Amino acid sequence: MKQSSEKAFLQAARSLGIRVVSGEPLAKHTSFSIGGPAALYAIPGNVQNMVSCLKNAALCGIDTVILGNGSNVLFADSGFDGLVISTDEVRDCMIDRNRITAGCGFSLQRLCRQAADLSLSGLAFAFGIPARIGGATVMNAGAFGGSLDQVVSSVLCYDKGKDCTVEYRPCDLQYGYRDSIFLHDPSLAVLETTFTLTEGDKTSILNEMNGYMARRTASQPLDYPSAGSVFKRPKDNFAGKLIEESGLKGYRIGSAEVSAKHAGFIINTGNATASDVRDLIRHVRKTVFDKTGVLLECEIRQIGFPEEL
Numbered sequence: 001m002k003q004s005s006e007k008a009f010l011q012a013a014r015s016l017g018i019r020v021v022s023g024e025p026l027a028k029h030t031s032f033s034i035g036g037p038a039a040l041y042a043i044p045g046n047v048q049n050m051v052s053c054l055k056n057a058a059l060c061g062i063d064t065v066i067l068g069n070g071s072n073v074l075f076a077d078s079g080f081d082g083l084v085i086s087t088d089e090v091r092d093c094m095i096d097r098n099r100i101t102a103g104c105g106f107s108l109q110r111l112c113r114q115a116a117d118l119s120l121s122g123l124a125f126a127f128g129i130p131a132r133i134g135g136a137t138v139m140n141a142g143a144f145g146g147s148l149d150q151v152v153s154s155v156l157c158y159d160k161g162k163d164c165t166v167e168y169r170p171c172d173l174q175y176g177y178r179d180s181i182f183l184h185d186p187s188l189a190v191l192e193t194t195f196t197l198t199e200g201d202k203t204s205i206l207n208e209m210n211g212y213m214a215r216r217t218a219s220q221p222l223d224y225p226s227a228g229s230v231f232k233r234p235k236d237n238f239a240g241k242l243i244e245e246s247g248l249k250g251y252r253i254g255s256a257e258v259s260a261k262h263a264g265f266i267i268n269t270g271n272a273t274a275s276d277v278r279d280l281i282r283h284v285r286k287t288v289f290d291k292t293g294v295l296l297e298c299e300i301r302q303i304g305f306p307e308e309l
């Protein structure tokens with residue numbers, strides 16, 4: 001990043017009271033515990049300051065990445081030579097009967113608990129998905145037959161290209177399996193998401209949530225850093241099943257390992273690097289393709305590399 005750009009951005013951020021640090025290790029902010037430093041790392045305290053960060057970065061010619069819980073990202077070992085915007089502090093939440101509007105940094109876990117407390121049903125499937133609302137909205141997070149698009153009724157976005165905020169309706173969001181407009185249009189940032197839920201019975205909602213959590217604990221390697229399922233589910237099949245059938249359970253490169261508990265997960269067994277993980281992804285994709293003819297598609301976002309695998 002050019003020194004003049006960095007200086008101009010820091011000056012603007014300081015005048016707005018936005019906290020920015022230089023050289024923040026991204027490994028501290030990802031569920032993989034992997035990633036080099038961010039040239040700049042900003043923690044805006046609200047939606048307005050988040051928009052200011054995006055606007056000023058654009059004015060200063062600085063590349064930006066927005067970070068939620070960091071549960072679906074792999075940052076390069078060299079880090080990111082731009083501005084990473086943490087959504088940690090953008091976590092307002094408003095409730096209007098069966099509608100909940102949450103800031104992009106609000107925890108998905110907390111939202112599920114809050115909905116259950118209000119006897120609102122529709123989000124139980126999401127209990128246990130480590131995410132902030134922004135990241136979950138972008139990824140169309142889902143599990144056990146449910147996905148966010150079933151309950152999202154609108155998304156307030158900032159469009160960097162047009163320098164304006166826009167409210168997107170479900171028909172604008174191009175939702176598909178782990179897919180949304182946000183994955184194709186990098187000028188869009190999720191500021192807030194509104195969920196419309198239905199009235200239900202608190203005890204059955206809590207039972208459903210606890211049941212899903214028990215299934216996760218039994219089947220996923222939750223005691224190791226990971227980014228969840230590395231690959232998308234191929235048509236009429238499961239990535240984990242194909243990887244297991246290709247004899248790759250427990251296969252390791254450096255400290256990155258195909259989990260022996262759930263072959264769809266790559267775990268960091270100690271000091272895995274982003275290169276270890278990418279080499280392992282390449283090996284898994286090639287082996288599975290050679291043995292089954294299925295080319296696995298990555299679900300995790302890879303940032304700071306010349307290209308995503």
Ligand SMILES: Cc1cc2nc3c(=O)[nH]c(=O)nc-3n(C[C@H](O)[C@H](O)[C@H](O)COP(=O)(O)OP(=O)(O)OC[C@H]3O[C@@H](n4cnc5c(N)ncnc54)[C@H](O)[C@@H]3O)c2cc1C
Pocket residue numbers: 031065066067068069070071072073087104128129130131132133134135136137138139140141142143182188189190191220222226227228229301
């Ligand atoms: C143990 C484990 C289990 C998991 N299980 C599941 C599961 O069952 N189902 C599932 O779908 N996923 C699962 N995941 C993956 C992950 O939790 C989801 O993809 C989640 O939605 C990511 O949310 P996040 O806040 O961590 O996003 P991040 O990883 O921080 O970001 C994901 C992407 O969204 C972008 N982004 C984040 N916030 C914004 C914003 N406000 N505006 C614009 N772009 C933004 C980022 O730049 C990045 O490209 C699992 C992960 C782990 C570690």
